[in-house]
Amino acid sequence: MELGLVHQLFGSARSSSSGGSGRSSGGEPLYSVVTCAVEPGMIRTDADFPIHAAHGPEVLARADTVVVPASHEEDESYVAAGTLPPALAEALDRVPRSARTASICTGAFVLAAHGLLDGLRATTHWLSADLFARSFPRVAVEPEVLYVDEGRVLTSAGEAAGIDLCLHLIRRDFGAAVAADVARRTVVPPHREGGQAQYIPRPVAEPAVSSTGAARAWALAHLAEPLTLAGLAAQESMSVRTFSRRFREEAGLTPMQWLAQQRLERARQLLEETDHTIDRVAAESGFGTGTSLRQNFQAALGVSPRAYRVTFRGFAGPDGADSGV
Known part of the structure; x- marks a missing residue:
């Protein structure tokens, strides 16, 4: 799954065939996805089928992004050995300094053993997080989050979190x-913030009436309006305290954190797909004023709404060119 999702997600990214807001299967691929191994050929898996990697490590030298999926049999063995096998270390040395490197699940052990995570924050599958933290004391492990973005190096948790990481990229x-x-x-869900919990413990016998899905759907239909915690709870006929607890259990965020995230997503969509003024984008996404939108955009993304629109209005990459993986 960790390998297949990389091809599925990056391989599905297409430009707009019309230059407008709609996507089309007729658009051009935005990534070229190539799979390589230390030695090309058949690779054994823990399933009842092998994987054939047609390329060797030489293709890494021209990569823009390198994604290291989990190898459940070997990743954690690098801890005991204290270093990567020479052939794997040499392969990773081929990656250009300008490229991004990302890991899925226990692939983080590979990056850490190669020194790519020293002094950085990182995550891995929660079952392996304690071993990871003990083994790599120079890495600031965040064991509960879905993924961590440190710019040129990114790590994600278990298999499904790899989907979130790829969509984030x-x-x-x-x-x-x-x-x-x-x-x-x-x-799949279009967006989950990296800081959300990897797993949400819930009672086995929790009744079906605990769902807060109706409140979330109602909020999405009324993002432009002033929304309160009490108003959301009323949609489910719950007390604020009960609603807040159950919402956190189901969504991994507080209601207000989730609402801010949804409004930011709506603003991004409007900036990309419409010519609305900043004030109108702010009003339709629920931020109220252009000043509030700018403050929230800067805090969450590090750029202004105007700069974001300039970057993404034409659906080109940050540098105006397609990216490779």
Whole structure:
């Protein structure tokens, strides 16, 4: 799954065939996805089928992004050995300094053993987080989050979190509309923040009436309006305290954190797909004023709404060119 999702998600990213807001299967691929191994050929798996990698490590020298998926049999053995096998270390040395490197699940052990995570924050599968922290004391482990973005190096948790990480990278490169289109094609949630919990413990016998889904759907239909915690709780006929607890259990965020995230997503969509003024974008996404939108945009993304629009309005990459993986 960790290997297949990389091809599925990046391979589904397409430019707009019309130059407008809609995505189309007729658009051009935005990434070229190539799989390589230390030695090309058949690779044994823990399933009842092998994987054939046609390319060797030489292709890494021209990569823009390198994704290291989990190898459940070997990743954690690098801890005991204290170093990577020479052939694997040499392969990773081929990656250009300008490229991004990302890991899925226990692939983080490979990056850490090669020194790529020293002094940085990182995550891995929660079952392996304690071993990871003990083994790599120079890495600031965040054991509960879905993924960590440190710019040129990114790590993610278990298999499904790899989907979130790939969509995050697509959003970074080509904007929210392209990532949302990829998510629709793959039938997965379009966006989950990296700081959300890897898993949410819930009682086995929790009754079905605990769902807060109706409140979330109602909020999405009324983002432009002033929304309160009490108003959301009323949609489910719950007390604020009960609603807040159950919302956190189900969504991994507080209601207000989730609402801010959804409003930011709506603003990004409007900036990419419309010519609305900043004030109108702010009003339709629920931020109220252009000043509030600018403050929230800067805090969350590090750029102004205007700069974001300039970057993504044409659905090109950050440098105006396609990116490779």
